[in-house]
Amino acid sequence: MKELVVDPKARALIFDLDGTIADTMPVHFLAYKEILRDYGIEFTPELFATLAGIPAVQTIQKLNEMFGTEMDSVKTGHLKEQVYEQMMHKMKPVEPVVNLVKKYYGEMPMSVGTGGYKKLAWKSLKILELDKYFDILISSEDVTHPKPHPETFLKCAEKMGVLPQHCQVFEDGELGMQAARAAGMMATLVTDFYDVSIGKEI
Incomplete structure (x- = not known):
């Protein structure tokens, strides 16, 4: 399996949450x-x-x-x-992505851009003991247009103070990939790096 890597051109990282950081x-x-x-x-x-x-x-x-x-x-x-x-x-961490979060914490700005609700998103990060790694989280309540519209990720970039073209997005869904590309960002599909089985026993 390939290793999940940060693009050398990236100056900031944006992570989707459900299915990307957390196997929810x-x-x-x-x-x-x-x-x-x-x-x-x-x-x-x-x-x-x-x-x-x-x-x-x-x-x-x-x-x-x-x-x-x-x-x-x-x-x-x-x-x-x-x-x-x-x-x-019952949720579990997506290890390759979590390892990346921990590796680049303090090295470059990072944020979460999720289609979920803010309260539950922060609760997910807390359950996985990852809340301390993020100050910026854009949720469905913070945008008018959800993914595949780029608004979620553009707001992340704005809050981080980094131009969109210098941001790398990590996503597990096609709508999120579309949103990242529409924002003019580098987009990485994390499901290329770990096994997914939505119907599995948990």
């Missing part, structure tokens, strides 16, 4: 699966993969469009996050 995707998957069962939706790992990086409320909206359901997107999205929060302790 199996936990998110189980939370969605539990909530959606009541609506007759068979939530598969393949379906979940197409929705990676989309905030919960927008995910429910998309599922309504796909399945013709009439779920209250705000209420159901928040319910899913509540179920997820109860399972958060």
Whole structure:
């Protein structure tokens, strides 16, 4: 397996959180699966993969469009996050990415750009004992346009005081990769460096 490396041109690092720093995707998957069962939706790992990086409320909206359901997107999205929060302790670190965070801490500016909610994002970092490595975290509440729009990562760059073209983004989802490229940043897909299995037992 290839080694995860920082581009020599990078002056700052931006990390997605779910599936990038924290192996939370199996936990998110189980939370969605539990909530959606009541609506007759068979939530598969393949379906979940197409929705990676989309905030919960927008995910429910998309599922309504796909399945013709009439779920209250705000209420159901928040319910899913509540179920997820109860399972958060099951998450594991993504070791190659965490090793990179620790290696470059203090060497160059770093931030987190996530499609998740701020409270849960900080809680994830705390569970993994990584909260001390980051001062800057841009969440879905901080932007008008979520990924694949570049706003999340552009705000990270602005807060770090580094031009977008000098930032390297580490992502696990295609929407995040699109957002990084649209921001004019270097983009690294971390799933090339570790095994992913959303439907695995946790």
